[in-house]
Amino acid sequence: MRKGAAAQVKELPTQTIGKQAKSDKDYSIYFQSPSLKDAKKRGKEEVSVRYESAIPDDMKTIGEGKRYLIRTYGCQMNEHDTEVMKGMLEDMGFEATEDKRDADVILLNTCAIRENAEDKVFGELGHLKTLKQEKPGLILGVCGCMSQEETVVNRIMQKHAFVDIIFGTHNIHRLPVLLKEAYFSKEMVVEVWSKEGDIIENLPKKREGMKAWVNIMYGCDKFCTYCIVPYTRGKERSRRPEDVLAEIRDLARQGFKEITLLGQNVNAYGKDFADISYTFGDLMDDVRKIDIPRIRFTTSHPRDFDDRLIEVLAKRGNLVEHIHLPVQSGSTEVLKRMSRKYSREHYLELVSKIKRAIPDVVLSTDIIVGFPGETEEQFEETMSLVREVRYDSAFTFIYSPRDGTPAAAMEDNVPDEVKKDRLKRLNDLMATISREQNELLRGQTVEVLVEGESKTNPDVLSGRTRTNKLVHFQGSKELAGRFVHVTITEPQTWLLKGELAVAQPAKVV
Numbered sequence: 001m002r003k004g005a006a007a008q009v010k011e012l013p014t015q016t017i018g019k020q021a022k023s024d025k026d027y028s029i030y031f032q033s034p035s036l037k038d039a040k041k042r043g044k045e046e047v048s049v050r051y052e053s054a055i056p057d058d059m060k061t062i063g064e065g066k067r068y069l070i071r072t073y074g075c076q077m078n079e080h081d082t083e084v085m086k087g088m089l090e091d092m093g094f095e096a097t098e099d100k101r102d103a104d105v106i107l108l109n110t111c112a113i114r115e116n117a118e119d120k121v122f123g124e125l126g127h128l129k130t131l132k133q134e135k136p137g138l139i140l141g142v143c144g145c146m147s148q149e150e151t152v153v154n155r156i157m158q159k160h161a162f163v164d165i166i167f168g169t170h171n172i173h174r175l176p177v178l179l180k181e182a183y184f185s186k187e188m189v190v191e192v193w194s195k196e197g198d199i200i201e202n203l204p205k206k207r208e209g210m211k212a213w214v215n216i217m218y219g220c221d222k223f224c225t226y227c228i229v230p231y232t233r234g235k236e237r238s239r240r241p242e243d244v245l246a247e248i249r250d251l252a253r254q255g256f257k258e259i260t261l262l263g264q265n266v267n268a269y270g271k272d273f274a275d276i277s278y279t280f281g282d283l284m285d286d287v288r289k290i291d292i293p294r295i296r297f298t299t300s301h302p303r304d305f306d307d308r309l310i311e312v313l314a315k316r317g318n319l320v321e322h323i324h325l326p327v328q329s330g331s332t333e334v335l336k337r338m339s340r341k342y343s344r345e346h347y348l349e350l351v352s353k354i355k356r357a358i359p360d361v362v363l364s365t366d367i368i369v370g371f372p373g374e375t376e377e378q379f380e381e382t383m384s385l386v387r388e389v390r391y392d393s394a395f396t397f398i399y400s401p402r403d404g405t406p407a408a409a410m411e412d413n414v415p416d417e418v419k420k421d422r423l424k425r426l427n428d429l430m431a432t433i434s435r436e437q438n439e440l441l442r443g444q445t446v447e448v449l450v451e452g453e454s455k456t457n458p459d460v461l462s463g464r465t466r467t468n469k470l471v472h473f474q475g476s477k478e479l480a481g482r483f484v485h486v487t488i489t490e491p492q493t494w495l496l497k498g499e500l501a502v503a504q505p506a507k508v509v
């Protein structure tokens with residue numbers, strides 16, 4: 001059996017740096033400097049699953065009369081981690097607030113994927129410094145992917161010493177203990193394990209609305225050369241199928257309408273099980289039988305997208321016909337340098353297979369432009385792939401070098417203006433294709449899960465199709481949380497406008 005969390009902290013190498021140190025002893029328990037190099041190591045040590053209650057008895061009322069605010073940056077994995085932290089804070093008696101002046105605890109759950117995500121967090125820290133000066137009792141914490149980077153932790157310790165807690169992605173379940181330490185000591189509390197620990201089940205989660213995220217696995221072992229995630233999120237660890245299925249059944253009982261299965265690379269699900277042979281396709285086949293109207297998943301890697309999964313997705317039912325399939329580049333040469341482990345041809349063959357099995361499938365993707373050494377011809381290969389696949393939508397990015405990743409050491413000879421120009425050309429092309437794809441829906445009636453009033457116009461309701469397209473239409477607010485049929489009258493590039501159809505679905509409400 002693996003050792004408990006506290007013992008594990010003492011086992012790890014410790015350092016004492018920074019003028020905040022009161023004594024070596026403080027940091028021997030609470031200072032854990034991250035190391036991207038250690039994070040890269042993929043050991044054979046077994047990952048155990050621990051079923052436990054996260055809140056120590058003496059912390060169960062510590063938040064009474066106090067409020068918290070969590071700012072979340074980045075991906076859905078971070079959004080879901082925030083739900084876990086909210087759950088823990090509320091189990092300690094804290095209440096949520098949206099107003100930072102009102103908060104006794106503020107946590108920034110950060111993202112490290114691109115430089116601009118990090119800039120936003122440092123900007124926010126600048127603003128929070130004034131608040132902290134006005135309200136010294138405020139506990140300010142930084143967590144998430146940026147905390148796993150040693151350069152970030154050092155920068156915060158040196159330039160933002162007013163921060164009270166820094167903790168990493170592997171330390172989320174330790175929040176109550178770290179918070180207690182922050183309340184009772186005057187030191188900055190830093191705990192970032194470079195290597196992943198056990199999978200902790202039974203952590204409380206505060207979910208809102210009708211849609212829920214469910215983690216099926218943690219970490220990533222793909223090591224695409226541009227990506228920081230395998231370092232900040234650790235090695236691939238799958239949750240046991242029985243735990244995932246029990247959580248989804250429970251969400252079904254609670255009345256959730258849509259579930260998104262989460263993992264950095266969901267197709268690798270189950271590859272780390274030593275005792276059973278159970279893949280992502282098997283999991284989807286079991287989830288399909290649970291009474292939840294819609295099931296999505298994100299994100300998949302084209303390399304591991306196997307025939308079993310396609311066969312299961314083709315059974316449809318609650319498995320929606322939308323697949324997010326990041327391609328990153330249309331050039332085999334660039335894909336090789338990115339270490340994506342598939343070629344343009346393999347990707348296109350996979351897309352054809354999926355389209356044969358699910359003819360009305362909607363595909364979306366992620367694309368990086370301006371990767372080191374990307375030539376005009378190679379960029380044009382991305383453009384031609386986009387034309388061939390005809391994605392309904394795409395997240396497009398300019399390559400951003402990340403410290404410690406192999407691509408950061410590659411010679412980057414693509415000038416900034418060229419990168420910006422390529423992004424613009426790609427976005428223009430995507431806008432044209434999205435518009436044309438949406439036009440195909442004119443006059444069609446689609447099933448919409450109503451989310452509520454639109455953000456821009458309270459007279460208009462907003463919802464999503466099975467294929468995750470945004471739909472706006474007029475209707476009564478009571479429809480929020482229900483399924484309706486909407487006839488599309490005005491397709492646009494990013495939005496479908498429509499009218500409630502005369503015939504409404506008999507069931508799924």
Ligand code: 5AD
Nearest residue numbers: 226227326366367368397398399400
């Ligand atoms: N620069 C730009 N985009 C990146 N992504 C990941 N790392 C980087 C980087 N260093 C993009 C990829 C990934 C998405 C989540 O973010 O397209 O699929």
Ligand code: SF4
Nearest residue numbers: 220222223224227229
């Ligand atoms: Fe990053 Fe590649 Fe893993 Fe996705 S599959 S998280 S891009 S390393």
